[in-house]
Amino acid sequence: MPEGVIVKALSGYYYVKPLRGEDIAWEADNIQCRARGIFKKRGESPLVGDRVLYTLTENGEGAVEQILPRSTELIRPPVANASLAVLLFSVREPDLNLQLLDKFLVHIEHAGLETLIVLTKLDLAGQDMDAAEAARRLYEKIGYEVLVTSSVTGLGRKEVQKRLAGRISVFSGQSGVGKSSLLNALVPELDLETSAISLRLGRGRHTTRHVELIDIGGGYVADTPGFSQLDFLELGVEELGSCFREFAALSQDCKFRGCTHLHEPGCRVMEAVEAAEVAASRYEHYRTFFNEMKDKKRRY
Template sequence: MPEGIIVKALSGYYYVKPLRNGFIATEEEAVQCRGRGILKKRGIAPLVGDRIIYVLTENGEGMVDEILPRESELIRPPVANVKLAVLLFSVREPDMNLNLLDKFLVHIEHSGLEPLIVLTKQDLAVDEGEATALVKELYERIGYEVMITSSLTGSGSDELRSRLAGVISVFSGQSGVGKSTLLNRLVPGLELETGEISMRLGRGRHTTRHVELMDIGNGGFVADTPGFSQLDFLELGVEELSVCFREFASYAENCKFRGCSHLHEPGCRVIEAWQAGEIADSRYEHYKLFYNEMKDKKRRY
């Protein structure tokens, strides 16, 4: 039976590209498939990015017969076998939201993916170059890779396309930051629908309706996903939160108490590092905010 990869999921159908010698046969038409009932009975749902075994049916369509082991799995957005998580946040319109950026980073760290922060709409920040540089410096100091782009001028697009070569990446981030516009520049002829920003609400319309892998022409595939304005922590244990703040690690291992929450315990090296300016105020404040949010959710559920 042939092996393939799901490149799109829509209205109960899975669109599968064949795999030839381990590589996606991009020149071949995708096969429209349904999932076998046994998968549903087992509580298994195929995801975009899944490598699968499928069978062809008499009507030229197919049936997903088996889902091969996943290297990674994201819940929001639902994508499998992603190597790189590209988090897009705009410099302006909407204004940069570091709280939301840190929340996305927590989820990506928990998923085990490699994050890449891309700051978009550089062309709108003519008078805010210094602020953008400070954000870039903050996250690079923590150990994250940060790029700055402008879909209007094309600045940074070639560098980003090279970075995405040879892997499946997921594009996510705050709604209205220009994901579709940037993808249109990365993939000529793609013509994804783009949405205008609501200046009154400060957020964009959700223009992306389903998850789909797009070939960017260099062995890389990008999953464009619905925009999100919020995330929850239901799939993450509160005791796992500090591990998702990578700059805490070297300090946390020397805390006085095992299982330190890094909020109030004496001898907490993370608190000492924050007080000494070695951990950014915004990052520590967001850690406390997320910790309390998670505690509140656990009590409600």
């Protein structure tokens, strides 16, 4: 059976590009496929990014017969085999939201993907330039790679494209931060729809309606719907601390195994916060997420 990659999922159809060796044959037409009923019986669902075996049917369409083993799997956004998460957060319009950025980082750490933080719209920074620079220093100190971009001036575009080469990447972030604008700058012929920002609400309209792999010349980007909320249902509360990089190393020296870093004596993380070795904002977000997860556990 021929092998291909699902590049788009929409309304119950999976659009498969044939593989030529290890490369996606982008010049080939999409093959519109349905998934065999066996997947539903098993509780499985094909995802964008999946390598699959498929057969052709008499009407020129196809059927997904087998999903090949995945290297990674994201639940939200639903993407398989991505190796890099690009988290886009704007300096302004909407304003930089570090709590939401930390929530994204928790999910990406849990999924085991590499992370690239991209601060967009530097051309609008104005008086917020210091806040953007402080955020860049904070996350670089933790160990994250941070790039600053402007789709208006072209700042950072080449650096982003270089990081995307040779892999499937996921673009995610708050609505209206410039995901589509950056992709249009990387691949002008895409002409993706962009949205104006509501100044009253401080957020943009969702312009991406479905998950789709985009060929950016040497790499593939899964442009995904914007999110304003993420939940922690797939993450255990005991795993939260390990999803904060700077906590993971310190927790080995906590007095008690399974320390929650909230009230225990001899907690190395709490000592580091007191000594300003760990950013107070990160610790406060950890406490907020911990309580949110405990509340959800009680409800479910």
